[in-house]
Amino acid sequence: MTESTRDRDWIAPMELDPDGSAPLPVEEEAPEPVPGVEPEVERLPAVRAMRGAGGSRVGRWLAGALAAIVAVALGFDTADLLARSFATSLALGVLVAAAVSVAVVSAGAMLLRELRSLRRLRRIEELRGTADRLEGEAGHGEGDRFAGALARLYDGRPDLEPVLVRLKDAITDAHDDAEVVRLIDREVLAGLDRAAYQLTLRASRDTAIATALSPAAVIDLAVVLWRNLKLVREIATLYGVRPGYFGSLRLLRRMLANLAVAGVAESAHHVAVDALGGSLAAAISTRVGQGVINGLLTARVGITAMHTCRPVAFGPHNRPSLGRIRTELLTLPKQVL
Amino acid sequence: MRIQDLTDLTGAGTRLFDQLGDAAGRMLEGEIRLGVTGLRRAGKTVFVTALVDNLLKAGRLPFLDVMASGRFRAARLKPQPDADVPRFEYERHLEALTGPAPDWPQPTRGISQLRLAIRYRPGSALRRAVQTASTLNLVVVDYPGEWLLDLPLLRLSFAQWSTMTLDMARHPPRAPLSADWLAWADSIDPAAPAEEEDARRGAALYTAYLHACRRIEPGLSLIQPGRFVEPGDMKNAPLLTFCPLPGDRRGRHSLWALMEERYDAYKTSVVRRFFTEHFARLDRQVVLIDVLGALNAGPIGLADMKRALQLSLEPFRHGSSGWLDWLLGTRIDRVLFAATKADHIAASQHGNLKTLLDGFVAEARSHIRFEGAAVETMALASLKCTDTVITEHEGRQLRCVRGIPVGRDRPTVLFPGDIPPGHEVFPPGRERPYSFLSFKPPAGAGADGRGLPHVRLDQALQFLLGDYLE
Ligand SMILES: Nc1nc2c(ncn2[C@@H]2O[C@H](COP(=O)(O)OP(=O)(O)OP(=O)(O)O)[C@@H](O)[C@H]2O)c(=O)[nH]1
Ligand SMILES: [Mg+2]
Numbered sequence: 159m160t161e162s163t164r165d166r167d168w169i170a171p172m173e174l175d176p177d178g179s180a181p182l183p184v185e186e187e188a189p190e191p192v193p194g195v196e197p198e199v200e201r202l203p204a205v206r207a208m209r210g211a212g213g214s215r216v217g218r219w220l221a222g223a224l225a226a227i228v229a230v231a232l233g234f235d236t237a238d239l240l241a242r243s244f245a246t247s248l249a250l251g252v253l254v255a256a257a258v259s260v261a262v263v264s265a266g267a268m269l270l271r272e273l274r275s276l277r278r279l280r281r282i283e284e285l286r287g288t289a290d291r292l293e294g295e296a297g298h299g300e301g302d303r304f305a306g307a308l309a310r311l312y313d314g315r316p317d318l319e320p321v322l323v324r325l326k327d328a329i330t331d332a333h334d335d336a337e338v339v340r341l342i343d344r345e346v347l348a349g350l351d352r353a354a355y356q357l358t359l360r361a362s363r364d365t366a367i368a369t370a371l372s373p374a375a376v377i378d379l380a381v382v383l384w385r386n387l388k389l390v391r392e393i394a395t396l397y398g399v400r401p402g403y404f405g406s407l408r409l410l411r412r413m414l415a416n417l418a419v420a421g422v423a424e425s426a427h428h429v430a431v432d433a434l435g436g437s438l439a440a441a442i443s444t445r446v447g448q449g450v451i452n453g454l455l456t457a458r459v460g461i462t463a464m465h466t467c468r469p470v471a472f473g474p475h476n477r478p479s480l481g482r483i484r485t486e487l488l489t490l491p492k493q494v495l
Numbered sequence: 496m497r498i499q500d501l502t503d504l505t506g507a508g509t510r511l512f513d514q515l516g517d518a519a520g521r522m523l524e525g526e527i528r529l530g531v532t533g534l535r536r537a538g539k540t541v542f543v544t545a546l547v548d549n550l551l552k553a554g555r556l557p558f559l560d561v562m563a564s565g566r567f568r569a570a571r572l573k574p575q576p577d578a579d580v581p582r583f584e585y586e587r588h589l590e591a592l593t594g595p596a597p598d599w600p601q602p603t604r605g606i607s608q609l610r611l612a613i614r615y616r617p618g619s620a621l622r623r624a625v626q627t628a629s630t631l632n633l634v635v636v637d638y639p640g641e642w643l644l645d646l647p648l649l650r651l652s653f654a655q656w657s658t659m660t661l662d663m664a665r666h667p668p669r670a671p672l673s674a675d676w677l678a679w680a681d682s683i684d685p686a687a688p689a690e691e692e693d694a695r696r697g698a699a700l701y702t703a704y705l706h707a708c709r710r711i712e713p714g715l716s717l718i719q720p721g722r723f724v725e726p727g728d729m730k731n732a733p734l735l736t737f738c739p740l741p742g743d744r745r746g747r748h749s750l751w752a753l754m755e756e757r758y759d760a761y762k763t764s765v766v767r768r769f770f771t772e773h774f775a776r777l778d779r780q781v782v783l784i785d786v787l788g789a790l791n792a793g794p795i796g797l798a799d800m801k802r803a804l805q806l807s808l809e810p811f812r813h814g815s816s817g818w819l820d821w822l823l824g825t826r827i828d829r830v831l832f833a834a835t836k837a838d839h840i841a842a843s844q845h846g847n848l849k850t851l852l853d854g855f856v857a858e859a860r861s862h863i864r865f866e867g868a869a870v871e872t873m874a875l876a877s878l879k880c881t882d883t884v885i886t887e888h889e890g891r892q893l894r895c896v897r898g899i900p901v902g903r904d905r906p907t908v909l910f911p912g913d914i915p916p917g918h919e920v921f922p923p924g925r926e927r928p929y930s931f932l933s934f935k936p937p938a939g940a941g942a943d944g945r946g947l948p949h950v951r952l953d954q955a956l957q958f959l960l961g962d963y964l965e
Pocket of ligand 1: 602638836839876
């Protein structure tokens with residue numbers, strides 16, 4: 159800073175009119191980053207958002223055109239159908255018309271729900287980006303807005319109501335933005351993390367036992383797939399994503415993209431070593447071994463879902479580990495045998 | 496063996512077992528001695544009061560892990576560990592801060608101590624298996640900040656101390672205050688035979704000079720020996736009748752020899768005792784520094800405070816003297832340097848305040864790190880008296896503080912001056928770049944039963960005690 163700019167910026171201490179002041183937070187221009195302050199915490203790499211990656215423009219045009227054709231065809235067919243029913247008898251016509259309107263309305267409602275769920279997922283990704291920035295800059299004045307956005311995300315969740323009240327009490331105007339994010343992390347998200355970990359633990363035990371006991375490979379494949387999907391939806395709902403069908407698909411895609419980031423993607427060989435290395439019993443029974451492997455995979459899926467759905471990225475001190483699930487699963491062979 | 500004997504025996508067995516259990520429980524009860532150091536008016540008494548109140552009420556410490564994880568049961572005051580040390584008057588200080596006409600506690604006159612038992616559920620499953628609830632006894636000591644500057648005397652001989660003090664007294668800002676005493680010192684002959692009357696006169700003049708140093712605005716920090724201005728229980732004790740003298744060591748029975756004798760006696764029976772009884776047994780230490788007060792005092796006040804701080808931190812300097820190396824080497828493993836009264840500035844400035852503090856303590860910090868203890872710096876307020884507000888001023892948004900200044904009864908919005916991000920705090924050409932008013936304690940503080948409002952006290956506690964409460 160040169161002498162002249164400092165002179166222009168410098169303001170002498172003074173007392174001001176008490177009526178002209180507003181409490182924080184106030185909307186204002188983006189705060190200037192503090193120079194030379196590096197984020198101190200070791201952070202995980204930011205979770206990637208796959209915005210329109212792979213999907214080429216031509217592909218999207220094709221899909222759009224096909225959808226339009228199908229919609230038009232459907233419309234013609236429906237109109238045709240209505241006309242024919244009315245021609246046959248008035249009663250049938252009314253019946254079909256009623257069925258069609260119900261179908262249209264519910265399809266519309268479903269679409270709306272899907273869109274909303276997609277928006278929530280995007281919202282959480284935005285929040286995560288903001289949290290990352292706030293923690294790095296340690297500025298002041300934006301934390302309240304962030305806390306408000308998070309509280310809105312969890313609005314109407316009876317299980318989180320006391321926690322949100324506690325959070326509101328805990329945050330004061332003296333906390334800087336990074337501290338607000340840390341408070342949210344500790345007061346609100348830590349509890350959700352514990353619940354999500356429990357869900358993951360339960361799901362991985364379920365898949366492990368189902369695989370170990372199922373008589374045919376096809377059945378256990380179906381069970382594992384279904385259970386994993388259910389787990390992802392449970393975790394997403396817990397963190398406030400409330401996924402619909404497309405939402406879940408999108409979530410799964412994000413998860414695939416982030417498997418590496420979340421640090422849980424290891425080679426299948428590694429998984430097998432995890433599962434078999436510790437336990438002789440597992441080596442004896444391939445089915446039980448298979449069960450443990452599937453259980454560990456489910457655990458990985460659950461933890462990745464946690465990384466993908468959390469509004470504030472995990473730090474090095476609180477990232478969920480496979481450790482406990484692994485020990486739990488390794489006792490399984492003894493239980494089953 | 497008769498049945499009677501047998502029941503007796505089993506009874507004794509149970510009793511023995513119970514006693515063993517008690518003993519084991521007591522052994523498992525942890526104790527931690529927290530040293531709260533700080534020059535005078537640094538905020539020690541308010542810090543201890545707020546700390547105790549917040550632990551007792553347990554409603555405002557979200558950054559203390561034991562609270563956040565729900566393992567905290569309750570805290571409660573316990574009888575003194577040392578019967579001969581007065582109790583810290585927590586209730587009276589709290590009453591003053593939260594009464595109908597809130598006011599700050601009086602400057603501390605003597606030493607006092609408090610023990611607080613914190614009951615909590617251990618975090619690790621292993622420890623929970625042994626004991627479902629553990630207790631940590633926290634012992635804190637409060638004393639007049641003036642006494643802290645006695646500690647560096649332990650390292651100085653009478654001759655060294657005299658030279659240093661006389662030199663300081665001859666220069667501004669002290670020169671106008673020390674005229675009487677210096678005139679006396681120049682008029683006497685240190686080699687003359689000792690007369691009690693001379694000693695008394697010199698000590699009285701020197702004490703008056705020290706009182707003047709403390710009284711002027713901006714106040715000076717470097718006042719030695721501390722007992723001359725805050726005698727505690729030693730008022731008028733013959734031990735306090737000495738003062739620095741010019742010149743070198745003189746013959747036996749001279750005034751110089753008498754003064755030196757008393758100085759050494761002061762060192763052994765006052766300073767060393769204070770040190771061994773209260774500092775040598777510390778586990779953790781927090782050093783409170785009134786950085787803002789020093790800025791308020793202008794370049795001269797700041798320089799004086801820095802020098803006093805340096806002296807009081809001398810114990811932490813490498814290779815200075817054996818006793819403190821021993822102290823650091825064996826016990827204190829965490830030291831927190833805290834800039835107090837952070838509520839005097841807008842919250843957006845706390846980062847710059849911390850940077851400034853970092854600069855102040857850089858040397859002590861690296862030495863303590865070298866010794867293997869962990870060091871942290873922080874800007875905190877034991878009792879938050881202001882809110883940060885935004886005010887429009889000539890088209891710019893200013894972050895100001897709003898509170899009721901001492902001596903008024905209407906809230907004021909104050910822009911106290913921005914602390915620059917670097918270390919150049921007094922830009923050339925600016926007369927008084929800062930104006931930090933002292934604020935009254937907020938009306939109705941802690942009326943919600945959650946404890947006194949504060950800034951970062953919980954983070955300070957987490958650093959100082961957190962690992963004991965795992
Ligand atoms: N605004 C504000 N002022 C404080 C705070 N803590 C202390 N003060 C001010 O600092 C003054 C001194 O605080 P004390 O706690 O009495 O200081 P001390 O270190 O005990 O001082 P001695 O007993 O003289 O050594 C108080 O009278 C207050 O004006 C605080 O957290 N916020
Ligand atoms: Mg005091």
